[in-house]
Amino acid sequence: MTKTNDKKTAQQSYIEWNVDFSEPVTIKGGSLPYSDTPMVGVKRMMFERRGDEVARRATSCVRYAPGSEFKPHSHPGGEEYIVLDGTFSDQQGDFSQGWYVRNPVGSVHAPFTKDGCEIFVKLSQVPAEEEDYVYIDTNAATWTDIDKNHQQLQLWSSSVEDTTLHRFKEGYHSQSEEFQDVVEIFVLSGELSINGENYQHHSWLRLPAQSSLAIDVHKNSVIYRKVGTGEVRH
Known part of the structure; x- marks a missing residue:
């Protein structure tokens, strides 16, 4: 039977949350809350997570309020994200709605937003041998x-x-x-x-x-x- 998660369960712990790949998981839009992160103005909706704030695996939606930012940090397991709304920025540039970005293991950035944004992001799921940075504007790409x-x-x-x-x-x-x-x-x-x-x-x-x-x-x-x-x- 498919497992459906509710708000109470999602808020209990981020240590081991939906990390058993042998189990089906379905989360319908709007069924989970956005919770605070250590950074002021940054909230997230967690779909899966292994580990605490230094996650060994995580998939989530992250919302940045206008003018918010994250401190410089590295991604020991890499990172990939899609910009869902607004413009997400870091030292590599400004990425508006529709951009897909894939950063390799060990990459470092300090993300911020001027006007606010939301991204769908996956952490610590990039194999170590994949060293390339990937930037795709899905609005301009050839489908x-x-x-x-x-x-x-x-x-x-x-x-x-x-x-x-x-x-x-x-x-x-x-x-x-x-x-x-x-x-x-x-x-x-x-x-x-x-x-x-x-x-x-x-x-x-x-x-x-x-x-x-x-x-x-x-x-x-x-x-x-x-x-x-x-x-x-x-």
Whole structure:
């Protein structure tokens, strides 16, 4: 049975939170609160976490109030994020809504925002041998047409993961597709059904290997999909 998390459970502990890849997890948009971080003006909605403030693995949405910032810090396990709203900035530049950024193991930055922003971010899930920085403006990138109602954009591909964005038009329907590895989905926008359950923006799902997915789209939607755990191998 799929496990659905509520607000009370989410606030109990960040030490071991949704880190068992053999268990399905579904979190519908709006079902979890944003909680304070050690930085003033920065809040997060936690989907999975292993470890405390120096996380050994984490997936979350992070909101920055206008004028807020994080102190300079490193990412021992790398970092990837998508800007959902506003403009997220650091020493590498300004990244507005739609940018995908992947920073390698050991990267350092001091993020901030002038007018406020929100990002979907994954920490400590980049293998040590992947040394490249990746910057993709998904608004300007060339998407691949899968059919008249489905486009795909490759964000990253390796032997341990396949990470893509998918655009679906209202009315899209897929046949059930089985995945041999763990599959993770985050809904950036729209409304769709996955295996008969409805999900809107800010919904997050992670299903174990050998799971099947069937998608029906009720409103134009964009989803992030990662196949493979991206576990760090040091």
